[in-house]
Amino acid sequence: MFKRSSGKKNLVGLDIGSSSVKAVxxxxxxxxxxxxxxxxxxxxxxxxxxxxxxxxxxxxxxxAHIFSEHQIRTNRVAAGVSGHSVIVKNxxxxxxxxxxxxxxxxxxxxxxxxxxxxxxxxDYELTGKSSETLHVLMAACKSDKIANVxxxxxxxxxxxxxxxVDAFALQNCxxxxxxxxxxxxxxxxxxxxxxxxxxxLNGSRSVFARDASVGGSQYTSLLQKELGLSFxxxxxxxxxxxxxxxxxxxxxxxxxxxxxxxxALEMKKTVDFYRATVQDxxxxxxxxxxxxxxxxxxxxxxxxxxxxxxxxxxxDPFRQIEVDGRKFDPDYMREIVPEMAVAxxxxxxxxxx
Numbered sequence: 336m337f338k339r340s341s342g343k344k345n346l347v348g349l350d351i352g353s354s355s356v357k358a359v360x361x362x363x364x365x366x367x368x369x370x371x372x373x374x375x376x377x378x379x380x381x382x383x384x385x386x387x388x389x390x391x392x393x394x395x396x397x398x399a400h401i402f403s404e405h406q407i408r409t410n411r412v413a414a415g416v417s418g419h420s421v422i423v424k425n426x427x428x429x430x431x432x433x434x435x436x437x438x439x440x441x442x443x444x445x446x447x448x449x450x451x452x453x454x455x456x457x458d459y460e461l462t463g464k465s466s467e468t469l470h471v472l473m474a475a476c477k478s479d480k481i482a483n484v485x486x487x488x489x490x491x492x493x494x495x496x497x498x499x500v501d502a503f504a505l506q507n508c509x510x511x512x513x514x515x516x517x518x519x520x521x522x523x524x525x526x527x528x529x530x531x532x533x534x535x536l537n538g539s540r541s542v543f544a545r546d547a548s549v550g551g552s553q554y555t556s557l558l559q560k561e562l563g564l565s566f567x568x569x570x571x572x573x574x575x576x577x578x579x580x581x582x583x584x585x586x587x588x589x590x591x592x593x594x595x596x597x598x599a600l601e602m603k604k605t606v607d608f609y610r611a612t613v614q615d616x617x618x619x620x621x622x623x624x625x626x627x628x629x630x631x632x633x634x635x636x637x638x639x640x641x642x643x644x645x646x647x648x649x650x651d652p653f654r655q656i657e658v659d660g661r662k663f664d665p666d667y668m669r670e671i672v673p674e675m676a677v678a679x680x681x682x683x684x685x686x687x688x
Contacts, residue, residue: 506523535605
């Protein structure tokens, strides 16, 4: 986590979500970034449960298939982790030397981690300092979670070289595409099938990040339950398709908004946490950018915009990346673009200067 790639060899950014696997490879042409390869494949239901890969062979087969189908020859992979096994926190420590910080950090971090310190992988980054204090961004992840992800990648015959935090990969993608200014406070939401990654940034500094257990699959489940639909039917209704024949007509929007309310509540909790922890003078959130499969839900951006009374936009992870329309079908790209932000952020680790 946090460690920088040398930038001399490309990486494939591999986002292993609870419902699908996304892969992105980027390259440089002069000063410009280009999309070299892109792959997307759905996973079988219950392959990943509560962030844990239950069916390693299924995941590794999907990874291997994406690489072979799209003729991706790069074997080095950057993957991400998220969920309740990941702890991200900004902490303030007394002023000390770099060597002292390195030696004592696990001891300082222990009070902020609800797991046994021996069971986690720990990393940190110095984000600011004064004459008396150090401001440090801490990331910790349970070691068995990292081992689980690495094993799936290795079974596919690929080499996991970086394990990052999804919220930071999202931030990496945002910084490159949107070039934020200092003092510009933006909330990034990556709404996956089971988890929503939230990262509030002031300029290019993460001031508050957390994961919430809410996502697109909750819409599908509630539609199935309320309307007596199959999983596939509920998924299509969620995307704005009409009710299938034989299903009693009834308004869909109240069902959808029940889950959107839960999502908005988690966002409100995060905003409240942010306000309680930031220093005086830290700005209010000026904009929300939404990514992930859940961001494609019709009307969600408007719903959140009305709820929080700030602009809400769909995140474009290829805003500053050249995409060859002859190689990548524009219609297909429009469909999957919102889901690729974490994979793009991970792939950027291989092309950073």
